[in-house]
Structures are given as C-alpha cells and as structure tokens.
Amino acid sequence: MLIKNCRYLLTQNKNRDVLENVDILIMDNLIARIAENIHEKENNDKVIIFAENKIVMPGLINTHTHLGMHSLKGICDDKELHEWLDKVTTEEKKLTKEQVLQNTENGIKEAVRFGTTTIYDSYKYALERAELFQRLGVRACISETVHSLQNIPKAEQFVEMLLQDKKHLVTPIIAAHAIFSTNEDVLKAIIDLSEKYNVIRRLHLGETRRERFEVQQKTGKLPVEYLHSLGFLNERALLVHCIWLTKGEIKLLAKTQTKVSHNPISNMKLASGGIMPLIEIMEEGVVIGLGTDSVVSNNNLDLFEELKITPLLHKQYRWDPKVITPQEALDFATIDGAKVLMLDKEIGSIEVGKKADIITIDIAQHMIPLNNVLSNIVYCANGNDVCDVVIDGKIIVKDKQF
Ligand SMILES: [Zn+2]
Numbered sequence: 001m002l003i004k005n006c007r008y009l010l011t012q013n014k015n016r017d018v019l020e021n022v023d024i025l026i027m028d029n030l031i032a033r034i035a036e037n038i039h040e041k042e043n044n045d046k047v048i049i050f051a052e053n054k055i056v057m058p059g060l061i062n063t064h065t066h067l068g069m070h071s072l073k074g075i076c077d078d079k080e081l082h083e084w085l086d087k088v089t090t091e092e093k094k095l096t097k098e099q100v101l102q103n104t105e106n107g108i109k110e111a112v113r114f115g116t117t118t119i120y121d122s123y124k125y126a127l128e129r130a131e132l133f134q135r136l137g138v139r140a141c142i143s144e145t146v147h148s149l150q151n152i153p154k155a156e157q158f159v160e161m162l163l164q165d166k167k168h169l170v171t172p173i174i175a176a177h178a179i180f181s182t183n184e185d186v187l188k189a190i191i192d193l194s195e196k197y198n199v200i201r202r203l204h205l206g207e208t209r210r211e212r213f214e215v216q217q218k219t220g221k222l223p224v225e226y227l228h229s230l231g232f233l234n235e236r237a238l239l240v241h242c243i244w245l246t247k248g249e250i251k252l253l254a255k256t257q258t259k260v261s262h263n264p265i266s267n268m269k270l271a272s273g274g275i276m277p278l279i280e281i282m283e284e285g286v287v288i289g290l291g292t293d294s295v296v297s298n299n300n301l302d303l304f305e306e307l308k309i310t311p312l313l314h315k316q317y318r319w320d321p322k323v324i325t326p327q328e329a330l331d332f333a334t335i336d337g338a339k340v341l342m343l344d345k346e347i348g349s350i351e352v353g354k355k356a357d358i359i360t361i362d363i364a365q366h367m368i369p370l371n372n373v374l375s376n377i378v379y380c381a382n383g384n385d386v387c388d389v390v391i392d393g394k395i396i397v398k399d400k401q402f
Contacts, residue, residue: 069295
C-alpha cells in the first residue's frame with residue numbers, strides 16, 4: 001500500500017517531526033519507507049490512498065472503554081456514580097451474550113470510524129469479543145473483569161490462548177473493577193497472573209472521593225498506598241480515572257512506573273467532583289493515556305473530543321493556558337497511549353518498522369487556514385473529519401465508510 005503525497009504527516013516519532021508532501025510505503029502490515037516520490041513499482045499490492053489534501057497521523061488509542069454497554073447510551077444521564085452504577089448494573093444484567101457482542105461491534109465501528117485504531121475494551125465474553133475484533137481487523141486490548149477467585153482460571157486460560165497466537169490483533173489484560181468492589185485475594189491473584197504472563201493489570205481508582213474515605217477507614221491507608229502495600233504497582237499496573245490523589249500518591253505512581261488513563265468527559269458527566277491532578281501527574285513523569293469510558297457516561301466514542309477537552313479542562317482548572325500544549329495532548333492520544341498499553345514498540349507513531357496503524361484527516365473547510373497543523377488537529381478537528389483508517393496495513397475505513 002502507498003499513501004501518496006501526504007500534505008502533512010504528523011509522525012509522532014521521537015523528534016515529533018511534521019513532514020510535508022511525503023509518501024508512506026506499507027509492506028504487509030509494516031511501515032516500510034517514508035520518503036518523497038516513492039515509485040509505484042515498489043508498491044506490490046497496488047493499493048493507493050491519495051493524501052494531497054489530508055493530514056496523515058497515527059491512529060488514536062483509546063485506553064479505557066466498555067463497548068458491550070453501547071445500547072445503554074442515554075439511559076442514565078444526570079446521576080452520581082454510585083447511583084449510576086446501581087441503575088446501569090441492573091440494565092447490564094438483562095443484556096444477552098448476543099446483545100453484548102452486537103453492542104461491541106457497533107462500538108468498534110463507531111470508534112474506528114472516528115479515527116481510533118487501538119481500543120482497550122473491558123467487558124464480559126472476552127474470548128468472543130477478541131474474535132470479533134480479529135474478524136473486523138481492529139487492534140485491541142481485551143479484558144474481562146475478575147470479580148472473584150473463581151474467575152481466575154478462566155482469565156488465565158484467556159491470556160494463555162491469546163499469547164499463543166502471535167498474529168492476533170488482540171493483547172490480553174487482567175482486570176479487577178475497583179478496590180471498593182473487589183477483595184484483597186482477587187487483587188493479589190491478579191498481580192500474580194499479570195507478573196506470570198507479563199501482561200497489564202488494570203483497576204479503576206480514585207473515581208470518587210467516597211472511595212478514599214472507605215479505603216482509609218478499612219485499611220488505614222490511602223488507596224494508592226494500599227495498592228502499593230499489596231505489590232500492585234509497577235510498570236504493568238494501569239489505573240483508570242485517578243481523580244482523587246494526593247501528591248504523595250502521585251509520587252508513588254511515578255516511582256513504580258504505574259500508568260494512568262484519563263477519561264475527562266466521563267468524569268465531568270458523572271460529576272466526579274474533583275478534577276484529576278493531570279499537571280502534577282505529568283510533572284512527576286507518569287505516563288498518561290486518554291479514554292472515552294463507555295458511551296453510557298460520555299456519550300460517544302470520538303476520542304478527538306477527549307483530545308480537545310483535556311487541555312481545555314486543565315488550563316481552566318489551573319488558571320494557566322501554558323500548562324499543556326497541543327503536542328502534549330496529542331502524545332496522550334497516540335504514543336503515550338501506546339506506552340500505557342505496553343504496545344509502543346509496535347504502534348503509536350509513524351516510523352519505519354512499526355505496524356501501519358494510520359489515519360487520514362480531510363482538510364475540510366473548517367480546518368482552513370492551517371496556520372498550525374497541530375493546533376488544528378487538537379482544537380479544530382473532530383471524528384467526522386477522519387477519511388481513511390488503516391489498521392495493521394489494511395484499509396478498515398475508506399472515504400468515511402467502515
Ligand atoms: Zn470503566
């Protein structure tokens with residue numbers, strides 16, 4: 001495949017180079033060459049995407065969602081999290097396996113159409129969902145939340161099966177819901193599995209202030225300190241939300257190389273009260289990715305919205321427009337998202353040797369003038385501007401059609 005005459009190419013490589021009028025040659029599923037005027041003879045399969053009026057960039061990476069809930073969109077607006085959980089959990093119990101898989105397919109199609117090429121999706125029926133992602137040609141990380149020790153063998157089997165198949169587009173993750181909804185034995189078992197197979201372990205943390213009081217009352221420790229005492233925190237640990245953290249807890253995350261998923265729209269919609277101390281987390285050097293969370297608390301899968309709202313929210317919160325740049329925001333949605341999912345050797349930037357996960361953005365009327373291409377991508381573009389989506393070297397969306 002040849003992506004011809006990219007008007008702008010946001011590489012997201014180490015130097016964050018923005019190239020103009022270059023071609024990208026893709027061989028099999030890998031980026032083979034980036035140069036001007038690559039001859040069509042080199043393009044074995046003759047597939048060409050013309051990009052003279054496009055911005056070409058790495059596909060976005062959604063580090064937190066639950067696609068199986070897609071049909072519950074709009075059923076529970078304007079509720080506080082614990083009330084929201086009660087209502088939504090009741091409705092989730094009514095979903096059949098077929099509905100969950102249909103919801104997942106609808107969610108994949110929406111997210112990918114809007115430019116996301118890797119989705120970390122956590123829900124029931126992990127194996128069937130993994131097969132669905134594989135069939136649709138979409139890269140994913142998949143977990144099924146472990147609620148009790150009885151679920152551990154099934155989770156282990158899932159991890160083993162996916163790790164055996166090197167061509168699989170899906171990477172397994174081990175997940176528990178949250179400290180308040182699980183127990184210590186489950187958390188310890190998750191740590192063991194994650195260490196044994198070198199896969200990520202994920203937990204929702206600090207989404208409400210109430211969780212802090214409950215954990216402190218029960219354990220005498222702050223939530224992050226408590227996780228650290230169990231041995232949960234290291235480079236394989238992924239914590240989602242992280243709104244209610246102290247500076248000491250942030251330092252612990254940095255020291256242990258724990259990763260964080262920031263879901264600003266979901267947090268605002270559920271009125272989690274505080275605002276994630278993103279700038280303090282960045283200053284300590286913790287790796288951060290962006291997530292939409294499910295459409296029940298968002299209510300869509302257009303990660304371009306998170307890309308815009310993240311800098312806006314934190315500028316406003318800190319009374320300082322300088323605290324976060326468009327480049328830093330774009331890093332969260334691409335290369336840093338890849339680091340969060342431990343996939344940064346394969347994806348997250350457009351560089352020779354990496355997997356070809358690439359999107360093209362139409363330079364439409366509202367994208368003109370292009371005085372600053374980065375600024376336009378972060379503050380001006382939206383998911384509808386995405387024209388083509390290439391995942392693992394294959395065209396998944398062509399001219400805005402999945
Ligand atoms: Zn979640």
